[in-house]
Amino acid sequence: MTAKPRFFDLSDERGVLRTSIAVTLVISSLGIGFGLISGSFSIVFDGVYSLVDASMSLLSLIVVNLITAHTVSKNLSRKVRERFSMGFWHLEPMVLGLNGTLLIGVAVYALVNALSSLLEGGRDLEFGWAVVYAVITLIACAAVAIVEVRANRKIGSEFVRLDVKAWVMSAGITAALLMAFCLGYAVQDTKWQWISPYIDPAVLAFVCLLIIPLPISTVRQALADMFLVTPADLKAHIDTVARAFVEKHGLDSYRAYVARVGRSKEIELYFIVPADAPARTIGEWDALRVEIGDAVGGEGPDRWLTIVFTGDPEWAE
Template structure:
């Protein structure tokens, strides 16, 4: 089992443990914020287990059913995870707004603080594991896990900070706020973190549509390509880069400036450009297409 799958297994197990802890404590304390945290962990656990299967599939060879491989499953899963988080946030907002308008709920401060410490520790541990693994083996799946754990760490930590503030003010003239602190936390967290699942959906959808990747993925390679000395008789006509999950698809069109070229020159030029692509993209498929000069093709067409 490679590093990516090992990390996803660890992430899934931690998420499942925290989900059981969060949902149990959420039911016991009747806290919407803790319940939201627990359900978010349950979602993370399910998606991590699915990610393990996808990581295995992407390591397999092509077949007749999937001639381009299984790489599109990665952005598909990232997009599904983003949509799931958005749906979860929508339900949380709806439920807590109703509770808030009904007069709030008296929180069990002590038990909620008991929940926070192991929750934050578990989230930070999972975030660090995913961060280290993603640095060693870049992966969309690990990046999505890393972002999810960071969000969860902040949510869990903020619950603790807010509850400490409530302890300090509950006997003061503004102590009535304590009845609404749980709903306020959920609403604020939901609104603050809408951006991250939106970006997951957006980026996953772009990759499924074979949209051009961000400039950070293409500019360094294209700059190096323009400076790359070519074998005599060839020039770059066009260059296209697409990204699906961890796989980069590079297509290079080369104009043949001479009517006849040796086969050895074609092979040498292909090897040279594929070696250049390998320097920038660890997982890539580079296709070299040799075309006749445009001027010649236009004359032939006319």
């Protein structure tokens, strides 16, 4: 009997995401709490940023569960399977795109507030509480990022990869905050104390400018998946396989349609059979399909491969 996987199993994509969500919620609570105590908008932003990230991680976990249930297990109800007969792969780029867009939006909003605060003369805060928060959060962010990077070497999940980026971004934000807060603490009761109100909004603006571009590549890839943009590398591979098959078996030509939607590879191959080709049994045609499938490679629950043989080119257009 197979043992039930642990809830926070780091060898499983869902376990990694659950771990990330749990730690993120703790950090978010700390950020909002310490931010209110110290009077630092940059710490409050860090907490809110973490809360948005946790929400997106939870949504990612739901999508992963749906994809896994549809492709591997039989836990989905018959009604759900009938309504989503093509699977749930299309949800993955939607979630990734939404995640990246929200992270960019939160950072842009914080940047506007930081610039506004600078123009208004900055804000005073308790640097002691701020330093304590930054140290705790930096250690937590770095630890989770390292754990996820190691776990994803075997898992190879795009969701986990994006989550690692989010943790690295959070660690970068916190490191910048820590340096700024240490500076602010050091200049207290000195002739440089006048810069202290500007430290919090200035470092927030700097951090926002750094992190805004980071999710752009994820959003771009998500849009490409949603619009079914043909991936050049996969199309080249399929063309090579199809041309070799056509030459080997004396077929007229082929048509290939390829897309990548999240983790899935959707491939449709139509082979044009000569009108005078000898008749074949169903078993022989299926054997040819197996040959093509082996040549294409990547067999698994996330490969959607359709192979059609026809004598009429219009059926392939």
